[in-house]
Amino acid sequence: MSALDDIPGWSVPLHRSLSEPILLAGIPRGAAIALGTFAAAIGLGLQLWLAGIALYLIGHAAALFLIRQDPQFGAVFACHLRVARHHLDV
Numbered sequence: 001m002s003a004l005d006d007i008p009g010w011s012v013p014l015h016r017s018l019s020e021p022i023l024l025a026g027i028p029r030g031a032a033i034a035l036g037t038f039a040a041a042i043g044l045g046l047q048l049w050l051a052g053i054a055l056y057l058i059g060h061a062a063a064l065f066l067i068r069q070d071p072q073f074g075a076v077f078a079c080h081l082r083v084a085r086h087h088l089d090v
Helices: 030-047 049-069 074-088
Strands: none
Touching: 030 049, 049 074
């Protein structure tokens, strides 16, 4: 019993869905919903169709680029905003 793999009960099978983020069109689900809602508010609410579509396409491309560079970008950025708010007393 030199390796930890030999001990019964030491390893646990982990399903892939527990370790991978939930994505919609390649970006995190929360970001996709927020971006789509904001673009729909501009497009439908203000009746600026082209601006809403352009905002969605540019925002989605930027989010897709950032998530491909670092999969944890959204979580790290949210943590940064919380810490910055605390330190700046805003």
